[in-house]
Every structure is written in structure tokens, then in C-alpha cells.
Amino acid sequence: MSNNYHDVLQVSRNSTLAEIRKKYKELAKIHHPDKGGDPDKFKVISEAYTALSEASKKKATAIDKPTHKYHSSDSMTYEHTIFGDDDFYECLDIDVRVILTTRDIHKGDPIEVVYNRYVDCDKCGGTGLDKEGPSDDCLMCDNTGRINGVECKYCHGKGLIYTNPCTKCDGYKLMMREEKFNINNIRRVRASCTDILAGYGHKSRFYDRIGSVNLIIIYEELLDYKILPDDTLSHDVFLDTSDMLSGTTLEYTKLSGDKVSVKVPPNSKNKDVMRLANEGLLKNDKADRGDLLLILNSK
Secondary structure (H helix, E strand, C coil), X not given: CCCCHHHHHCCCCCCCHHHHHHHHHHHHHHHCHXXXXXHHHHHHHHHHHHHHHHHHHHCCCHHHCCEEEEECCCCCEEEEECECCCCCCECCCEEEEEEEEHHHHHHCCXXXXXXXXXXXXXXXXXXXXXXXXXXXXXXXXXXXXXXXXXXXCCCCCCCEEECCECCCCCCCCEEEEEEEEEECCHHHXXXXXXXXXXXXXXXXXXXXXXXXXXXXXXXXXXXXEEEECCCEXXXXXXXXXXXXXXXXXXXXXXXXXXXXXXXXXXXXXXXXXXXXXXXXXXXXXXXXXXXXXXXXXXX
């Protein structure tokens, strides 16, 4: 495919939509395969016409480089660029950042991710055209609706091509829609990681392509907590030296939010361990958990 759509259609960069459409009709009569033209060359011409006509309708070019950012209440940020550098480069991928803490992993419940992406306009079906508006004769089938006895794929047998842009997407072909997906197996996360979700990104305006979601999981360890082997958790707790010597009852708040009374025996030493069975991380999809180790520290 040529990197210069204006050269392909033999129009200037200041050409109007009418001039672009006129030149495309002239070239289509010469290069369309059903008229004896080269299929590859016609494909390039069609790509150039689609790109330039849509850009003309929107009064925008690739130089605009619009960038959109979305922020949600759960610290997730979504960024995407519709156009990149010159010649209508599309960035269809979306970065989704999710912050997980030790508390989230301990809980283990799936997390719902909400983000926005471009999909085909639900009124025009991604054509960008107003199917209820005026139309023009289809040049590919000479207004007959058929080519060599077969339904014309350009006008879908109607013999007409709609000329006005869709009233909902204004000819952009796409619309922004809120999407959702779940992150499962939260209990297995042990460090920051990434994953690629193919087909969850933006729909292309010009091709039959859909980008991906780059899922970026950022693990933030809670203060004084550590994940140990065998789904065991450790937590540093701090007590007065006098309480460790005389013994005390520690009112401890677990990651679940529940409270439990833990008896600290007399003459406890620094770094002594109190074990709470089945209070660590989930071992499987059932309720089995590792242990929680309370590491005593004098203050």
C-alpha cells in the first residue's frame, strides 16, 4: 500500500471531499477488476479514497493526533492514541493498569475492569454512511445492483451508494462504548505482570482489525506484609517491650477486616513468631489457606 494517499488519488492535500470523490470515480472506472483493471491497484485506490474522504468529513488529518485518557475510581488509567504519526497510522491497542495490593490477593475475588474503546457505530454498522439519506448511482455495477449476474458487493444489490455521513457518528464509522471484563485467579498474583487480551482493543476505521488490551497488573505490597512460600503470609507487629516481657493480649485486625485476640506469652523475644492457622493466602478455589505468621517486634 502506498504511503501517500494523495498521490494515489492524484489530488492535492487541499482537495475538497467533492474533488476526492470525483477523482475516485474516474480511477474506479479504469482500475476496477470488473472493468478489467488490476485488483491490487484498485485495492490501494479504495484504501486511499476511504482514508481521505473520512478525513475530509471530519475536518481532521493525522497531524491532529487526538489522545484520550480515562480515569476510574479504582486507580485504573486507560490511554490510547487514535492516530499516530503521518499517513493515518492507527494505534488500536489500549493500556489498562490495575493496582493490586496484598489485601486484594488475600481476598481472591475476581476484579471487574471497566474501560472504553471504539467499536462500529450501531446505527450505520461501521460504514459511516446515512442509509436514510440521499444516494448516488453505484459506478461499480452501473446502477444495476449486479455485476456479471452476482449481487454487487459495493452497493449490496441496491444500485445506489449513500452519500451523506451517518447522523450518529458523523461519518467517523466508530463510536465509543464502555466495556467490561473480569480478572480471575487474583489469588495467584505474586508480583507485577502483564498480559495481552487480543480482540479487546479499538476497532480500526479502515481495515477489518481490532487491537488488544495490554493488561498491566501492578502489585503493591502492604506495609510490613510479606508473601512467603506455600501461600504463607508474614506480618510484622510492634509491641512495647514491657508487654512482651509481661505478656499481653493483642487485638489483631486481619486482612479480611475481622478482629481476633492473640495471646502473647510472657518473656517473648524480638522476632518470635505467632502462627495463625488458615489465615494466609488461598491455596485453591476452595477455602483452604496458608498460615499467617505474626512476627513480634519490640518498639
